[in-house]
Amino acid sequence: MKYFVVTMLAKGKKADYGLYAENKNEAQSSAKIRYSGMVLKAVESSPPLEDQLKKLKETILANMSKKKLKQDSLVASISQLAVMVNAGLSLNESLGDIAEATDDLALKKVLGTMAEDINAGHSLSSSAEKFRFELGNLTLAMIELGEKTGNMAEALYKLAEMLEEIRRNITKFKKAMAYPRNVMIAMAGAFTMLITYVVPQFKTIFEQLHAELPVPTLILLFLEHLFNTYGKYVLIGIVIFVYVFKYALNHSREFTYKFHQFLLKLMLIKNVILYATLSRFTLVFAELVRAGIPVAEALDTSINMIDNLPLKDKLSIIRATVEKGGALHTGIKETGLFENMIVQMISAGEAGGQLDAMLEKVMEYYKMKFDAIIDGLSDAIEPIMLALIAGMVVLLALGIFLPMWGMGDAVNERK
Numbered sequence: 423m424k425y426f427v428v429t430m431l432a433k434g435k436k437a438d439y440g441l442y443a444e445n446k447n448e449a450q451s452s453a454k455i456r457y458s459g460m461v462l463k464a465v466e467s468s469p470p471l472e473d474q475l476k477k478l479k480e481t482i483l484a485n486m487s488k489k490k491l492k493q494d495s496l497v498a499s500i501s502q503l504a505v506m507v508n509a510g511l512s513l514n515e516s517l518g519d520i521a522e523a524t525d526d527l528a529l530k531k532v533l534g535t536m537a538e539d540i541n542a543g544h545s546l547s548s549s550a551e552k553f554r555f556e557l558g559n560l561t562l563a564m565i566e567l568g569e570k571t572g573n574m575a576e577a578l579y580k581l582a583e584m585l586e587e588i589r590r591n592i593t594k595f596k597k598a599m600a601y602p603r604n605v606m607i608a609m610a611g612a613f614t615m616l617i618t619y620v621v622p623q624f625k626t627i628f629e630q631l632h633a634e635l636p637v638p639t640l641i642l643l644f645l646e647h648l649f650n651t652y653g654k655y656v657l658i659g660i661v662i663f664v665y666v667f668k669y670a671l672n673h674s675r676e677f678t679y680k681f682h683q684f685l686l687k688l689m690l691i692k693n694v695i696l697y698a699t700l701s702r703f704t705l706v707f708a709e710l711v712r713a714g715i716p717v718a719e720a721l722d723t724s725i726n727m728i729d730n731l732p733l734k735d736k737l738s739i740i741r742a743t744v745e746k747g748g749a750l751h752t753g754i755k756e757t758g759l760f761e762n763m764i765v766q767m768i769s770a771g772e773a774g775g776q777l778d779a780m781l782e783k784v785m786e787y788y789k790m791k792f793d794a795i796i797d798g799l800s801d802a803i804e805p806i807m808l809a810l811i812a813g814m815v816v817l818l819a820l821g822i823f824l825p826m827w828g829m830g831d832a833v834n835e836r837k
Contacts, residue, residue, distance in 0.1 A: 424442065424443060424444070424445070424449075424466055425440060425441075425442055425466070425467055425468065425469040425473070426440070426441060426442075426443055426446065426449035426464045426465065426466055426467065427439070427440050427464070427465050427467045428440075428441065428449055428450065428453040428457075428461060428463070428464045429461075429462040429463045429464075429465075430453060430457055430459040430460060430461055430462060431459050431460045431462055432457070432458050432459025432460070433459075436462065437457075437459070439453060439456070439457055440467075440469070440470065440473075441453065441456070442469075446464050446466070449464045450464050491526070491528055491529050491532065491556050491557065492526060492528075492529070493585065493588075493589040493592065494589065495524065495526040495529050496529065496557070496561075496585060497582055497585045497586050497589060499520050499524065499529060499533065500561070500578055500581055500582045500585065501578075501579075501582040502516075502520050503516050503517065503520060503578055504575050504578035504579045504581075504582060506519070506520075507574050507575045507578060508575035508579075513537075513540050513546055513574075514537045514538075514540040514541045515537075517533045517534075517536050517537035517540065518533075518534070518537040520533055521533035521534040521537060528556070532553050532556055532557070535549070535552070535553075536549040536550060536553075539552075545569065546565055546568075546569065546574070547562065547565050547566045547569055550562050550565050558727070559723065559726045559727045560581070560584060560585070560588075560706060560723075560727050561581060561585075563706075563710070563723040563726075563727075564577050564578070564580065564581035564584075565577065565578075565581075567710070567713060567715060571713070571714070577713075580709060580713070584705060584706065584709060587705060587789075588702060588705075591698060591701065591702075591792065591796075594793070594796045595694065595698070595796055595799075598796050598797070598799040598800050599799070599800075599803075601800060602800065602803045602804070602807050605807060605811075606807060606810070609810075609811055609814060613814050613818070614649065616818060617642065617645050617646050617649050618646070618649050618650060618653075621642050621643070621645075621646040621821075621822075622646055622650065624822055624825075625643060625646060627825075628643070628825055635825055636820070636821075636824045636825065638816075638817055638820035638821035638824060639820075639821045639822070639824060639825050641817065641821060642817065642818070642821035642822070675731070678731055679731045679732065682730045682731045682732055682733075683732050685730070686730070686732060686733075690799065690802055690803065693795055694795055694796070694799065695730055695733075696733070696759070697788060697791050697792040697795055698792055699728055699729075699730055699733050700759065700760075700788045700791075700792075701785075701788040701789050701791070701792040702727060702728070703724050703725070703727070703728060703737060704781065704784050704785040704788050705785050705789070706723065706724040706727055707720055707721065707724040707781060707785075708778065708781035708782050708784070708785045710723060710724065711777060711778050711781055712778040712781075712782070717744055717750060717777075718741065718744050718745055721740055721741040721744060722741060724737075725737050725738055725740075725741060733759070736757045736758065736759055737757060737759070739753055739756050739757050740753035740754055740756075740757060741753070743756060749769070749772060750768055750772055750777070751765050751766075751768040751769035751772060754768055764784055764787070767780050767783065767784060768780060768781070768784065
């Protein structure tokens, strides 16, 4: 919506009114309805500062309340919807019944709104488009597939299977990270407690010595001062940083792109992201091709599902190559993401007219690779975790005991 200043003439006096409209004609029409008098002109302008601040506040609040649906609830609801549609029930009745039955308030709102839209004559895909963020690109793509093929129940069954597979991958990653995460949280808590309550007891002794303190002790004393003097502000700063960081990720493509590039350079994390992306891409692409969707269209849907922007750009090379009339395996090779074996498999599938079967084998291969990485993730993280714990223990030990040894030396010298 654009902001217009409409000048009107009423009782021999001119008056300006500000309003939002799609275009100049709509602004003039709205002004005639809202205000009395004759429209002289409508000029596009910048909204007043008060309106800009109000809109910014509304956007921030909307972003804070906006969140994706729980994967478990979404999978269960889509499975229920597939069963009900397959049994011959209408879409609006099915959606309404599921919305009433679910305890998930966010899902209830989405499904209830979609049921109302369908009852008003809208298609399922156009209604779901309003909730692209909540439902995800894959859900919208499979709904459109069901409408195109005329077999919505089968498309929903397949969608439920794909979402369940993606959910399993996410669950595996969370389980692999649970132990190291919990250990590090416990160590961070213990370290904070020691800095907050134990180090201050030694601080008094160190101040009485008036001796030159070693570097580890100075670090501990600095952390103690920071925690005990500015602890509240540090906590508030962390909360503000997290919120600003999330806002930047959601609203700045350039910032998100650079952050994703940074993640792809991190040891361990880069392989998890790469193979999770390739596993999801091949899963969706294989299913769409098997369902009879043209390769270019299937690529478009599969690539739109990718979250990591640098990988998304590289995979877009495949779509560009296919749209220009090139072979699928040529585009896959140009990305530099796929092994030569995969390129040869795709090439053989294209030549033999068995692309869907070959894509399924590729999908299974990347699923196996991703599972292997996740299974070995805990073992790979353990040395890093142990090194961090050892560093914290050494810092505490040296920071406290080195000055104590210094005290002993000073006493011996005096004797």
